[in-house]
Each structure stands twice: as C-alpha cells, then as structure tokens.
C-alpha cells in the first residue's frame with residue numbers, strides 16, 4: 317500500500333469516526349464486555365487450533381542436537397528489517413475488548429549490520445520501536461520506526477556502524493582511535509525498554525527509550541518520533557570523602573532499563589552505578605528518585621569496591637532491593653577494549669549481595685546470599701516490618717547471555733547446544749537476622765515448565781504487593797530445540813496448580829504485556845498482548861491471550877515482520 321492509499325484510508329477512518337463512536341455507544345448500552353466475551357469465546361471454541369495450553373509438569377529429556385530445518389523461520393528474529401510504517405491499520409480476526417484503549421509500545425532490535433560492519437551480539441541491534449494504538453473499537457493502527465539516536469544518524473551518514481560504545485564488538489573491529497571515540501561517546505543505542513515518567517509541571521507523561529545506561533532518549537509515542545537525548549543531572553549527590561574533588565571523578569555509567577514506580581507517589585525509582593575514574597574517587601551505587609524525565613535526586617548512595625552489572629531491581633511498599641551478583645566491571649579492560657560485556661568478570665566463588673534501601677530514610681542494609689545471577693526481578697513485597705518476599709528469574713551464572721551471539725542465534729546446532737532455562741526463585745529476606753532463605757515454589761522436586769520463565773510480567777496493579785501470577789517466556793520447552801518457546805503463567809499462590817502455558821508449533825512469541833480489565837475483581841482478569849513471529853508464514857502477528865486461561869483469543873497479521881522485541885508496555889489513554 318502506498319502513501320496516498322494510506323492517507324486516503326486514514327481520512328476515511330476520520331470521516332467514519334462519528335459512526336464508529338456511535339456504534340460503540342450503542343454497544344455500550346448492550347453491555348459490550350459481555351457481548352465481546354460471548355463472541356470471543358465462541359470463536360475460541362470453533363476456530364482456533366494450537367498446541368495444548370496446559371503443561372503442568374515438565375520432565376527432562378536428554379539433550380540432543382538435531383539439525384532442525386523446521387525452525388528456519390526463527391532466524392527472522394535476528395535479521396534486519398529496514399521497513400518503517402506509520403499508523404497502518406491492522407485488522408483483528410475477532411472483535412476487540414471495548415475497554416482495550418491505549419498504546420502498546422515495544423522496543424527492540426531492527427538492524428544488525430550497516431554497510432561493511434555487522435554487530436556480533438544480539439543485544440546490539442539498532443533500536444527500533446513498534447506500536448499498536450487501540451481505540452476501543454475494531455480500528456488498530458500499527459507503526460514501527462527506528463530511534464533516530466546520535467548513533468543511528470552517525471552510522472547512517474557514515475554508511476557503516478559508527479564508533480559508539482556497544483554491548484560487545486563489531487566485525488570488522490573498531491581500530492584504536494575508534495575505540496577511544498567509543499569511550500568518549502558512550503552507549504547511545506536505547507534498544508531495551510520504554511517507560512513513562514509523569515511530569516508534575518505539565519501533568520502529562522513523558523516517554524523514554526531506555527537501556528542499561530544512564531542516558532536515555534525522549535520519544536513521542538503518538539508517531540514514534542525521537543525527540544532528544546537526555547543525560548540526567550544529579551543535584552544532591554553527596555560528598556563521600558573530604559576531597560572537594562569528590563563527585564568529579566565518577567563516570568556515571570550503568571543504570572536500569574526497568575525503572576519502577578515509587579509506591580504512593582508519582583515518582584519512579586532507578587539506580588545509578590558510577591565507576592571511579594580518578595584516584596581520589598570511589599565506586600558508588602546510588603538509588604535514584606525520578607521526579608520527571610530530567611529531574612532526579614539521590615535517595616541513598618554507598619561506596620562499593622567493585623561495580624556490579626545489574627539490569628533490574630525490586631521495590632516493596634517501603635524499600636528498594638538491589639541484587640549485586642559477583643559480576644563486576646573490569647575498568648582496565650573497558651579502557652583497553654571499549655566493550656562493556658566483554659569486560660565483566662564473573663566470580664562463581666563469591667556470594668551475591670543484596671542492598672536494601674529504606675525509601676523514607678535512605679538507610680542501606682546489606683545482606684549476603686548464595687551466588688546467583690538474575691537479569692529480571694519479578695516483584696517483591698513486605699510481610700510485616702521484618703520480612704520481605706522477593707521473586708527473581710535466576711541463572712547459575714551469566715553464561716547464557718554470552719551465548720546470545722548473532723551467529724549462535726542464527727545457527728540451529730549452536731543455539732540448541734546451551735542451557736537456556738531460567739529458574740524462578742522466591743526468597744524470604746529476614747531484616748532482623750539479616751538472613752536470606754529460599755522458599756520452594758514447586759511442590760514437586762521437578763520444576764513446572766512455568767518455573768523456567770524469564771522476561772517476567774505481572775499485573776502492575778499488584779506491583780510491590782502480595783500477588784499470585786507472573787507471566788513470562790520459556791525457551792527450549794522440549795529441552796532440545798531453543799526455538800520451542802512457550803508463554804507461561806506461574807501461579808505462586810496454589811503450589812503451581814494454576815500454571816498454564818501457550819505454545820504453537822513454528823510460532824515464536826516474545827515477552828507479553830498484561831493489561832487488566834478495568835473492572836477486574838481478580839488479579840488475572842485481563843489480556844496478554846504480544847507479537848508472535850509465525851515462522852511458517854514468515855510474518856508477525858499481534859496475539860491476544862486470555863490471561864486467566866492462557867488461550868489465544870484474537871490476533872492481527874502485521875504488514876511487516878518484527879525482529880526480536882525485548883520489552884514494552886501498554887500506556888492506557
């Protein structure tokens with residue numbers, strides 16, 4: 317469809333808008349939710365055949381390395397797609413819930429090479445956004461656009477991958493001078509997540525694209541425009557030594573791609589890891605209160621011997637919890653190689669550390685626990701004043717991230733040869749005894765399939781509170797083929813009896829997002845929205861799963877496929 321056709325279609329929609337709205341008004345008088353439920357249920361029963369959706373117990377099969385040609389379509393997740401679209405109407409196969417009104421925005425990878433250079437690690441693809449605008453009727457507008465970062469623009473102009481800091485190396489590699497340029501320019505490719513920061517002055521949200529670094533990009537979610545780069549300043553950073561130079565010797569480097577709301581406020585929280593670059597300064601971790609996109613203050617800061625890599629964290633009603641696994645930034649290596657991920661040292665013999673920050677006072681409590689690695693905290697909540705329950709998607713080491721090389725992901729034999737399973741773990745933190753205890757979440761010794769999830773998502777209304785359900789992604793569900801991927805639901809309140817899974821052969825889902833029904837009375841009353849690559853048809857569709865049953869209830873083919881999408885959110889209107 318050309319631009320003129322799209323324009324004509326949009327104008328037609330605009331002209332039909334009053335009619336659409338009046339139809340919706342009529343639907344409202346007929347109780348649209350019940351009407352939708354009835355029609356949707358009938359369609360589910362008659363019209364859709366996918367994999368069985370309940371896999372209560374997962375049993376180990378011997379590892380094998382089959383040469384699978386059947387999952388060739390999986391490679392599309394790691395192949396470039398330069399196509400950009402703006403407000404392209406997409407059609408769902410069934411009526412949409414009338415309460416589903418807002419904008420689903422996702423961030424991820426769009427381009428894996430430029431000119432003569434290619435990225436080596438999957439996490440380095442040029443950032444590309446995708447969005448779906450839901451209006452409460454059958455009209456959904458799809459857009460996808462690259463983030464016009466300084467890195468993207470410089471690379472486009474130079475017709476190659478410009479020298480900026482990346483997760484890992486490029487091929488052919490940067491030269492010595494280019495590596496210096498990488499260190500000076502820093503990481504600029506915000507391809508991990510999106511987040512809304514309320515602005516108290518305007519009363520409106522400001523949207524940002526994020527990665528694991530301190531800078532971010534302001535974006536417009538209406539048309540996926542890149543507004544500008546933001547390098548937040550901290551005005552109340554404390555002096556930690558008597559030297560007046562303290563505060564100038566930091567390299568504000570790592571932060572979280574997963575900010576969290578501060579309970580009971582309009583603020584958000586994140587952290588900042590600052591690497592010492594001068595002899596009189598020390599490495600510092602800070603918990604940061606985000607009052608708007610640019611306005612940030614320090615809740616607490618503390619010195620650390622080495623700076624750990626952390627991707628996410630937890631917040632309870634009263635505390636923030638940072639897990640520092642012994643996976644430390646090697647500053648000398650960074651200065652030499654300018655490759656952050658190659659310059660993280662894992663120490664399997666060392667314990668992990670929890671930094672627990674009281675939000676009101678800024679008091680920091682340190683507790684140690686057995687060696688564990690996690691990319692994604694799920695949720696945490698207070699139990700009285702002396703205990704915290706914290707749920708993590710864990711791994712025995714960061715090795716699995718090292719396997720996510722592009723050449724591995726594109727080769728069935730290579731990608732099937734490593735352990736891709738996370739393990740959901742629940743920890744009880746005793747604040748009086750300063751002890752951490754793991755609480756089993758499966759009644760059987762063998763974990764449920766759903767226990768092997770990563771990319772966890774919950775009903776955000778239950779963030780920082782007691783909750784029961786976590787949704788996520790399990791790779792390699794047959795323990796053989798990495799591309800056998802399920803969307804799962806873990807029931808944390810009933811010994812896993814409510815665990816569910818949805819999987820369709822040759823279909824490759826990514827992280828879902830939970831949208832609650834507005835008048836929901838139970839935690840899992842809502843839908844999961846997620847892009848799924850249909851490897852057989854080599855196209856992507858947006859799937860809607862019923863979050864209670866984890867059955868597919870609706871889907872819409874997209875006009876172009878979406879390479880690997882990492883994280884996203886639904887922003888209600």
Ligand SMILES: [Fe+2]
Nearest residue numbers: 573627692883
């Ligand atoms: Fe993440």
